[in-house]
Amino acid sequence: MCGTCGCGESDVRVEGLADGHRHGVSTEHGHPPVHEPRSRTVDIETALLAKNDHLAGHNRSWLAERGIVALNLMSSPGAGKTSLLERTLKGARVGREISVIEGDQETTFDAQRIRDAGARAIQINTGSGCHLDATMIERGLRALDPKPDSLVFLENVGNLVCPALFDLGERAKVVIISVTEGDDKPLKYPHMFAAADLVVVNKTDLLPYVDFDVDRCARDARRLKPTLTVLPLSVRDGSGLGAWYDWLNAL
Amino acid sequence: MHELTITQSVVDAVTERTGSARVASVRLRVGRLAGVVPDAMAFCFGLVTAGTSLDGAVLEFDQPEGRGRCRTCGREFVLADLLLLCDCGSADVEVLAGRELAVASVVLA
Numbered sequence: 001m002c003g004t005c006g007c008g009e010s011d012v013r014v015e016g017l018a019d020g021h022r023h024g025v026s027t028e029h030g031h032p033p034v035h036e037p038r039s040r041t042v043d044i045e046t047a048l049l050a051k052n053d054h055l056a057g058h059n060r061s062w063l064a065e066r067g068i069v070a071l072n073l074m075s076s077p078g079a080g081k082t083s084l085l086e087r088t089l090k091g092a093r094v095g096r097e098i099s100v101i102e103g104d105q106e107t108t109f110d111a112q113r114i115r116d117a118g119a120r121a122i123q124i125n126t127g128s129g130c131h132l133d134a135t136m137i138e139r140g141l142r143a144l145d146p147k148p149d150s151l152v153f154l155e156n157v158g159n160l161v162c163p164a165l166f167d168l169g170e171r172a173k174v175v176i177i178s179v180t181e182g183d184d185k186p187l188k189y190p191h192m193f194a195a196a197d198l199v200v201v202n203k204t205d206l207l208p209y210v211d212f213d214v215d216r217c218a219r220d221a222r223r224l225k226p227t228l229t230v231l232p233l234s235v236r237d238g239s240g241l242g243a244w245y246d247w248l249n250a251l
Numbered sequence: 252m253h254e255l256t257i258t259q260s261v262v263d264a265v266t267e268r269t270g271s272a273r274v275a276s277v278r279l280r281v282g283r284l285a286g287v288v289p290d291a292m293a294f295c296f297g298l299v300t301a302g303t304s305l306d307g308a309v310l311e312f313d314q315p316e317g318r319g320r321c322r323t324c325g326r327e328f329v330l331a332d333l334l335l336l337c338d339c340g341s342a343d344v345e346v347l348a349g350r351e352l353a354v355a356s357v358v359l360a
Contacts, residue, residue: 040275044354046264048257048279130252162253165286190333191286223334226342 052166055134059141059169067149069096069251070137072168074192075176076185077158080202082110083235084176084244085153089117093245096151101140103132103157110155120144131162134169151248160189171251172197179203179212186220194224198231198247205234254291257352259299261292264354266304273360276309284317284333284349308357317349 047053063070073081085100100121102110111123122144124136137154146152154170156163175196177185180203186193193199199221201214218230231247233240265274277296281289289312296310317330323341335344 040359041356042269042359043356044264044268045356046268046354048260048264048352048354051260051263129256131256133256161286165253165257187334194333223336223342226335 049165049167052134055138056167056169059134059137062138062141063152063169063171066146068146068152069150070152070154070168070170071251072154072156072163072170072173073176074156074160074163074173074196075158075178076160076181079158079176079178079181080235081155081158081176082113084200084202085155086113086117087235087238087241088244088248089114089119091241091245094151094248096149097147098151098153099144099146100153100155101132101137101144102155103136105129105157120146126157130157130159131166132156132168133166137168151251160185160192164189164191164195174198174200176200176202177217179206179210179214183212183214183217183220186217186224190224193221193228196221196225196228198229200244201230201232202235204232204239205237252291252295254287255295255299257287258292258295261296261354262299262303262305265357269304269357269359271304274305274308274357275360276311276358277305278311278313278355278357280313280315280351280353280355282315282317282349282351284330284346285352287352289314313355315348315351318347319344320347
């Protein structure tokens, strides 16, 4: 029975929608729709990223059970994510075995670069998608099958906006910015830098040729995330890489 | 354009609860610090609802403002953006509100 008007039909509610009726929409029911808003409103109260966060939690547990550390690597296109990984593989100064899940809209170029550098890699092509999500990583991890106690880099689609919102199940988020992009990026893309655990400032070998203030970049990034670690380095000439290896080996 | 993925999850979250019942309007809670643009969601909404029980539904937004609390001086204040800085000079600020991203309710047709 309708709890509001007693009309003999069940009220609309989340449970039992199959026998719900529609108050006031048509005249077949016969009484004025004075209580209509209450009877037709359904509380949902569901976080829009709940599914992704739930799956990311599964990924995190799966990785933890195997002692595997995953890092979500994010930057704009061309900042040097894949180059940093190639250099890290060639440097051979990380205590764990490394494998990589590469995310790009198209091509397998980056996975091939990682394989050429001597590590296992699989490529995820997102098509029109602008970010990796936890479902893709779940499938990617099954395909990659990383060894226990190893290190997995999740190289996100080059984009300083969208990937910031999607938890993949990683231990930490690493954001790379290159000095040719400009030191104003933390304030222009605050969500990405607020989400980061480590910011790598790459291409410092080009600092003599560009107006990039490393201190300003670091200061602005820490205004968004006070606990942020900032590591300036150059993949090309190798300066600063020691601190990067130390950070990885402390995970 | 992460709004497309997120707007698709609106349809999933609603139809999981309401099945095939026609939906007249959807109320979302999108905080001003959530990193999601309501206009972009509204644009995507027409695309992802086509042919679903949400087709033609009105999309409404509650947009809670950002609020923070300084862990150093204890003051609470409005956060206009993600820059965590209290007037007392501390950057140790906890975000209390503004990052909401949820479907609040729907009205069935």
